[in-house]
Amino acid sequence: MKFERLIHASGTVADFYDEALAYLGALCERTWHDRLEVVAEGASARLWNDEGALHEVELWFPPPDDTAPREAAREVFPGCPLTFRLAEALRPTPLALDRVVLASHADARPPAVDVAEKLWRAQFPGTNRWQLASPFVAEPHFAVLALLRCEIQAIDQHWSLRRVAVSLPDGAPDDSLAHSLDLAPIAGDTGDIAWPSPQPARWRDFLRAALEADLAADLAAIRDRQSQHLRRELDRVDDYFEHYELELAGRAARTGSENTKLKTVGRLAAAKAEHARRRADQVARHEIRAHAHLDSLLLISESAWRAGLKLEIAHRPQSLSALFIPRARRWVVAEASGNLPPPHVGGDK
Secondary structure (H helix, E strand, O other): OEOOOOOOOHHHHHHHHHHHHHHOOOEEEEEEOOEEEEEEOOOHHHHOOOOOOOEEEEEEOOOOOOOOOOOOOOEOOOOOHHHHHHHHHHOOOOOOEEEEEEOOOOOOOOOOHHHHHHHHHHHOOOOOEEEEOOOOEEEEEEEEEEEEEEEEEOOOEEEEEEEEEEEEOOOOEOHHHHHHHHHOOEOOOOOOOOOOOOOHHHHHHHHHHHHHHHHHHHHHHHHHHHHHHHHHHHHHHHHHHHHHHHHHHHHHHHOOOHHHHHHHHHHHHHHHHHHHHHHHHHHHHOOOEEEEEEEEEEEEEEEEEEEEEEEEEOOEEEEEEEEEEOOOOEEEOOOOOOOOOOOOOOOOO
């Protein structure tokens, strides 16, 4: 889920700086509607000096349409380095793993068998026969949600704030949870829940795959633009060296001096090497690099129903245990089974 970019408003940004710097221990005073006097030391002063020495500055928040030259140490504008440093300073170190329980309806009941079967077949269309082998039993389902600042380095830098969620233990992306978390009801009493132990390496792989899928559309547009620009630059380099090598070859053909011909051969070899170097340099300049900065991590528990199933797939019967998530209307199968049909992407919700 990609958050919409907020419109830069000087007053709003000044309020953010006032609260954030005060939280970090700085003394702040609004001297004017677009001015903020700051006396910082320690953590708050590291925005300007790594030692955290005492620093006094009056920050100015000019309107975004102001085209005057900027002074990054005291002016706050769209893309200002101070804003990025402030965001990093507010991020807790080490990052805490927060936990939350989504509330369920008091009269929540297990799904009807025919509905559960329909949703299973929509998710796994290769199933021939489906039968409920044991009744539904309440069991919590867990998911990991991450808030990420994403930086894409290309011809231009692209920044975005994204929220991705993955199901545990299968690691399937849960886009509906990422989009609806703001409106999800939170349980007041978490009860006695056996939370899963953190698995940083495994969760990182899950979140990386979900983020790559979320970034795919943006990266495709950037990659297309980069490819067109790279082709123009390579054509320009090729055209220059092609004409230069033709000129050298023509000079060698018009002279009878062996010394001149030997010099021309050396120049041609140097031109070919420089040609290859220039092409490699342009390719490196047009690489796309994506970096994700993790700002928060949340472990979520919600009500679900576990049941034993008897299936027939490709005329081969098998039994397994699966978890049904009412919110997502989706089945989660923790057991690895080579005979299980591949899930249908974009099934019924």
